[in-house]
Amino acid sequence: MADSLVIQGNVVKTQPPNMPEGVYNSVTFNNRLDTRVAQALPPLTELVRLGNVWTMRTANASAFDFVAAMPTTLATAILYNGEPAGGKSYVILSMFLTTIVSTAAAGQLGLLAQLLPNAGGSATAPTHSAPTTLLNSNCGRLGYPGNARRAINVTTAFTDYWSVVGQSGGHAAANKGASVYADIAGGLIVPPGGALGMNAIAGTVATGAGIVGCTWAEVQLDMNL
Numbered sequence: 164m165a166d167s168l169v170i171q172g173n174v175v176k177t178q179p180p181n182m183p184e185g186v187y188n189s190v191t192f193n194n195r196l197d198t199r200v201a202q203a204l205p206p207l208t209e210l211v212r213l214g215n216v217w218t219m220r221t222a223n224a225s226a227f228d229f230v231a232a233m234p235t236t237l238a239t240a241i242l243y244n245g246e247p248a249g250g251k252s253y254v255i256l257s258m259f260l261t262t263i264v265s266t267a268a269a270g271q272l273g274l275l276a277q278l279l280p281n282a283g284g285s286a287t288a289p290t291h292s293a294p295t296t297l298l299n300s301n302c303g304r305l306g307y308p309g310n311a312r313r314a315i316n317v318t319t320a321f322t323d324y325w326s327v328v329g330q331s332g333g334h335a336a337a338n339k340g341a342s343v344y345a346d347i348a349g350g351l352i353v354p355p356g357g358a359l360g361m362n363a364i365a366g367t368v369a370t371g372a373g374i375v376g377c378t379w380a381e382v383q384l385d386m387n388l
Contacts, residue, residue, distance in 0.1 A: 166363075167257075167370070186317060192208055193248060194338035194350065200278050204213050208316060210269060210380055211301045211302050212302060214299040214300065214302055214304045215251075215309075216256070216302065216378065216381075217299070217304075217307065217309070217311070217378070217379060217381070218298065218299055218301060218378040219240075219242060219298045219311075219313050219323070219376050219377060220296070220297055220374055220379070221239070221295060221296055221297075221299050221374040222294065222295050222296065222297050223263055223374065225295040225296075225315050226263055226264070226371045226373055227239040227240075227315070227371070227372075227373050227374070227375075228372065229262075229272075229363060229365035229367065229369040229373055230363075230364065230374075231364070231365055231367060231368050232364065233323075233325060233364055234275065234317045234325060234362045234364070235320075235322040236319065236320045236321070236322055237316065237317070237320065237362065238317045238319070238320045238360030238362055239271075239316060239361060239362045239363065239373070239375060240313070240314070240316050240361045240362075240375050240376070241289055241315075241319075241359065241360050242311060242312075242313055242353065242359040242361075242379065243288055243311065243312040243357075244288055244310070244353045244354060244355050244356060244358065245308075245310035245312050246312065246355035246356075247355060248355055248356070249288065249355065250310070250355045250383075251355070251382060251383050251384075252352050252353060252354050252355065252383075252384045252386060253311070253352065253379040253380070254349045254351075254379060254380045254381075254382055254384075255351040255352070255353065255359060255377055255379050256347060256348065256349065256377075256379060257344065257345060257346055257347070257348075257377065257378045258274060258276060258328055258344075258345045258361065258375070258376070258377045259329075259343065259344045259375065259376050259377070260272065260274040260329070260342060260343040260363050260373060260374070260375050261340055261341070261342040261373065262294075262340060262341045262342070262369070262372050263339065263340075263372065263374060264339060264369070264371060264372050265339050271330060271331070271361060271364075271365065271366045272330065272331050272332070272341055272342075272363065272364075272365050272366075273327050273329070273343070273345055273364040273365070274328050274329040274330065274343040274345055274361075274375070275326065275327060275328065275361070275362040275363060276325070276328045276347075276359060276360065276361060276362075277320050277321065277324050277326065277357075277359075277360040277362075278351055278357065278358075278359060279319070279320065279358045279360060280356065280357050281359055286319065286356060286357050287317075287319040287358075288312060288363055289312055289314035289317045289358075290314060291312040291314060291362050292313060292314045292315060293313070294317045295314070296313035297315065298311075298313065301378065309381055317360070319358075319360075320360045320362075325362065328345040329343040330348065332360060332383070343363075347377075351386075352384070352386070354361050354386050354388060359377060359379075361375040361376075362375070363375065377378075380384065
């Protein structure tokens with residue numbers, strides 16, 4: 164008869180510690196000398212907790228027209244970084260697009276983005292338009308202390324520099340709520356004096372049908388520009 168296998172272990176609290184500043188704690192390793200680390204919270208929780216994550220979107224009353232062609236110089240919405248040189252950068256976390264009225268069969272919907280400046284130039288600061296571009300904190304912070312400027316229908320983008328960041332398809336007629344969500348995950352960074360342009364392309368022209376928006380974190384970065 165084979166010997167019984169006995170497994171022993173230590174019971175540890177499942178509640179993560181809430182340690183004050185200045186307290187040292189030991190780091191443990193496994194038998195391969197890998198540092199033992201367990202992420203206790205979802206990836207963006209700490210970034211949002213710091214209070215510098217924000218979301219903007221075009222207001223329903225400022226919905227834009229879907230166009231069945233790639234845009235040229237028009238950004239239906241723009242996020243401009245008004246920080247001085249050496250100031251905070253805007254790390255884009257996500258972008259989104261949705262239809263808010265009934266439309267003809269849209270077929271495909273594509274969410275487009277363009278980062279300005281381009282080729283060493285500087286983006287043109289738009290006239291800030293708070294009523295047409297709504298903003299909120301992602302942790303319930305009251306008031307916006309930053310330098311972001313937001314506007315709609317800005318014609319300072321570059322023709323042929325639009326990138327597709329998200330798409331969906333197969334939308335039938337009267338398809339209110341057809342949406343695109345793009346997890347950018349920091350793949351776009353708007354430096355001081357730069358801007359993020361947003362737009363869309365659809366299979367069918369539709370008037371006042373779409374709103375776009377984005378979520379970003381304002382962080383101090385040493386940009387290699």
